[in-house]
Amino acid sequence: MKTKRSKASARLFMVFFMFSVTLVCISVVAAVHLGSRERVLSNEALYLRQGIMVAAGLKVPADSETILTWYDRCVTPLPDEENATCYEIRAAAQGPHQAVVFIRQGAGLWGTIEAVVGLDPSLTQFTGIAFVKQNETPGLGARIMESWYGEHIKGRVGGLSLVAEGTRSKDPAKLDAITGATVTSVAVRDLLNRLIEEAPAITPSTRMPSHAPTHH
């Protein structure tokens, strides 16, 4: 009888102990999460705005305040089939159209690659690219984050095909692959080719007025 009771109390203690440790751990994680939430959200928002600037082919200033002000004055979200995945960009508030920027996704090696891609107002040439989400292999596929890769995409046109890394072809329809990262290179190529095919349907050039935006 005594053994049974002590076994039951030992089991009860195990449950109580596990429950208490879990409660403490969850509380600590929740506190850290809530304490840093604002900062994480503002980092994400700033990163997206920097990405839009890079994709539009503009130089990104070091000061985050300048980026936020530029975004409010010069970026107009356009209606898309999804919410806010397409933006009309001006270099300055009263300036001409610089680019149309899209947020697009493709299947990488380890997960989804999300990129902010810019096209010129005629929707035929890439103005830049910034990758906002990727889980590619560090040192291989993750090299799409390196600045040379984005720079290399600038000025390319649709119907892209891959060539060996380092070729830097003058043909605007040839894109350097990344050595040892075929799946990632193909994923980026397909994402770009698909976008340039779909862009006119999403954003007909006739929908792009030449005057400055009236809101923001």
Next chain:
Amino acid sequence: MPPRTTEAKQIFRDNIGRDNPVFVQVLGICSTLAVTNSVKNTFVMCAGLLFTLSLSNLTVSLLRRWMPSRIRMMVEVLIIATYVIIVDIALKAFYPEIWRQLGPYVGLIITNCIIMGRAEAFALSNPPGLSFVDGVAAGIGYSYVLLAIAFCRELLGSGSVWGVQVLGGWWENWAIMVMAPGAFFMLALFIWIVKGLILKPDDETKEAS
């Protein structure tokens, strides 16, 4: 010298030398392969592991008297996961660039065998102070090996160190060094050099016993 201090010094020496978690116990190899193609990423990974290892050892040791042995592994994993998530959130908030580059590898610190190994082998049977020292020492032992490998891999594979280009245009990057096999080669070379030239025979005898 008080016995505790002597013991702590011995623990430190062992974890860095003849009981090193990487080149003697060959633990934590997944991250050795994954992140050592960049010194900066390796440094952040090592800092994260050092933080998690020392604090999880301390916590497990503090709870060891009350922790029922049948659920000890669940509790250990829970404690380790908590510290890893804290590292992940801190990186996301304060070093978002590095957090993006490391991707899923920060979360994978949870599965690093060194952390669970030290909690089971040391923290469960030793006082909190010594367990903390053991965690720090094992973390340093892991870190310097990884940083040495990362230095060689980044230099040979990308011609740079900490992202700064040090080898000129004449240098042809060794693509294999940034791929996983490069890490195997470097680790094997490291183990060969350390065991062949640095570890003395009596150390190896102790290790075998």
